[in-house]
Amino acid sequence: MAREVITIGGDGSVGSEMFGFKGKACLKVAAEISKELERLGVVTDIGGISMKEDAAEVVTETQQNAMKVERG
Amino acid sequence: MSHIRKETVRGFDTVHPVVLQEGIKVACQLLSLQGLKVTDHVFDWSGHKVTEFNGMKLICGLDAQGSASSGKFAGMGLAIDSNGKLAIVGDFYYDEQKKRAQELRKMVETVLGGACYFAARAMIAQAKGQQTQIKINYETRQLQLVVQM
Numbered sequence: 001m002a003r004e005v006i007t008i009g010g011d012g013s014v015g016s017e018m019f020g021f022k023g024k025a026c027l028k029v030a031a032e033i034s035k036e037l038e039r040l041g042v043v044t045d046i047g048g049i050s051m052k053e054d055a056a057e058v059v060t061e062t063q064q065n066a067m068k069v070e071r072g
Numbered sequence: 073m074s075h076i077r078k079e080t081v082r083g084f085d086t087v088h089p090v091v092l093q094e095g096i097k098v099a100c101q102l103l104s105l106q107g108l109k110v111t112d113h114v115f116d117w118s119g120h121k122v123t124e125f126n127g128m129k130l131i132c133g134l135d136a137q138g139s140a141s142s143g144k145f146a147g148m149g150l151a152i153d154s155n156g157k158l159a160i161v162g163d164f165y166y167d168e169q170k171k172r173a174q175e176l177r178k179m180v181e182t183v184l185g186g187a188c189y190f191a192a193r194a195m196i197a198q199a200k201g202q203q204t205q206i207k208i209n210y211e212t213r214q215l216q217l218v219v220q221m
Contacts, residue, residue, distance in 0.1 A: 013186060
């Protein structure tokens with residue numbers, strides 16, 4: 001099965017083997033694919049990341065959409 | 073006397089509010105990997121925890137150390153206002169607090185565009201029924217979204 005790995009770094013640059021964006025371009029492409037998302041139907045929560053009392057906690061696994069967070 | 077107030081940030085209203093909300097969570101996770109304290113609250117002048125301001129729920133608080141009156145940094149809250157704009161909430165009274173708020177704002181603005189893209193891609197994959205995983209690399213301080221297509 002084909003897969004794509006998208007990485008985001010501490011400087012806000014985002015990319016995969018096929019593309020890369022940095023700086024203001026990131027927001028521009030985010031706005032563009034945001035429209036695609038509206039056409040598909042907005043998912044309310046990407047899961048995996050939630051804010052807790054004292055820290056941004058990494059949830060090890062969520063039931064929603066079989067989404068997982070792994071420590072790698 | 074509390075000086076807590078809200079300020080909106082231009083530019084990020086071009087993305088859907090839900091994407092912006094999830095993007096803020098991704099951005100906070102990235103900042104957390106860089107050692108920044110991330111909470112669900114900020115402090116007010118007296119040291120009370122604030123999780124909501126004028127009916128607006130904070131998505132997260134950055135670097136909340138203690139009451140603003142003590143001179144500590146009381147935290148910079150991130151939220152989305154009723155117009156879908158990125159809102160910054162906090163009690164920045166002393167010069168050092170204002171300076172720290174500016175530093176944090178710059179850090180947020182640096183990562184938030186990419187974080188919104190990252191979140192939107194995850195949401196699109198989910199909307200298409202594709203399996204997704206978010207991996208955290210503590211060594212490189214990066215987040216990875218793996219989409220099975």
